Amino acid sequence: MRLLGRFVGIVFLLAALLAGALLSSTQLAECWAAPQKRITVTEYFVTPAGKIEKHAVRVPCSPKRVVVLGGYPAEMLKALGVEKTVVAVDDWTRNKERWPAYVNRLPSVGRSNTPDIEKILALKPDLVIEGFLDPRLRTQLERAGIPCLKIYGYKTTLIPTEIRTLGLVFNCRSRANAYAGYIEKHWRTVQERTKKLASRQKPKVYWESGLGDWSTHGPGSGAQPLIDWAGGINIAADRGIAYPKVSPEWVAAKNPDVIIKYVSAPECGWEGDVKKLAEIRQQIMQRPALRNTNAVRHGRVYLISAKISCAPRGAAGEYYVAKWLHPELFRDVNPEAVHREMLKKFYGEELRGVWVYPQR
Known part of the structure; x- marks a missing residue:
């Protein structure tokens, strides 16, 4: 009986070794995987x-x-x-x-x-x-x-x-530092050029969000620093919340010098529809409360995709905003070229579509 027991034990040991040999390397790795860090x-x-x-x-x-x-x-x-x-x-x-x-x-x-x-x-x-x-x-x-x-x-x-x-x-810290550093570099360039502007040189900006007509951006929103850095004054900066809803009469009384409107895909973005964007811009300019504002009277009404403004690709979009507010300070800057470079460098993509309107 003692010999029989040893024989059975040897058989089980051989069977276990054979089963282990039949496991794939992936299965063994899963069996012995350390807890995730x-x-x-x-x-x-x-x-x-x-x-x-x-x-x-x-x-x-x-x-x-x-x-x-x-x-x-x-x-x-x-x-x-x-x-x-x-x-x-x-x-x-x-x-x-x-x-x-x-x-x-x-x-x-x-x-x-x-x-x-x-x-x-x-x-x-x-x-x-x-x-x-x-x-x-x-x-x-x-x-x-x-x-x-x-x-x-x-x-x-x-x-x-x-x-x-x-x-x-x-x-992937090295890649992340390069990506973040690229964005910061372009934002610093904008701030360096506008930092000496006096308040009287800064246009008043009404930036309408994608949440609907008369929804705008206040403190804590992504648009607030973009307006500040580009040398503008956000008319909703004192509203106390990030995304306030305002009245047409309130905007008219503020009399913005520049109006910026978010437009989502597909009208604005990788596909882009210039005809539709022209219609959206015209509708804004025809709003009764906006007709007599400085922005409409001087044609300073612009449409932009959120994907190149309050976004990682805002490194390019901020140049559009800065040129709209201070064309003389950013005459030498080509925002489209920056967008093209960023897409190629970090996303492996070619630039296409319509991201702002008017495009020139």
């Missing part, structure tokens, strides 16, 4: 009043399965070369923006602020990157063991910091 990074939350709050969050480094809720962070990940980690995006990014091209091959998990949590959980992500997510849904994901990281991508002053945060998370 986590790091602590700072995320930034902007309150409705425009105040910035800092939160420390624990996230994987480097994540392998990422759900991205928002077109701006999806664009950032493309520029950083880590888009292959993304397993799903939101409806707007996939069906409306449809760029970068990789988002078209991914499933959608619903709206960026109220996604389908069950769909997200089924994908087993190790990170959710969000810019608009309902806090209650974020808590639900975190309780399920899925870390979340807030990346706006459209809060202008935070963009370089958010890019460098992603560089830490995805372990």
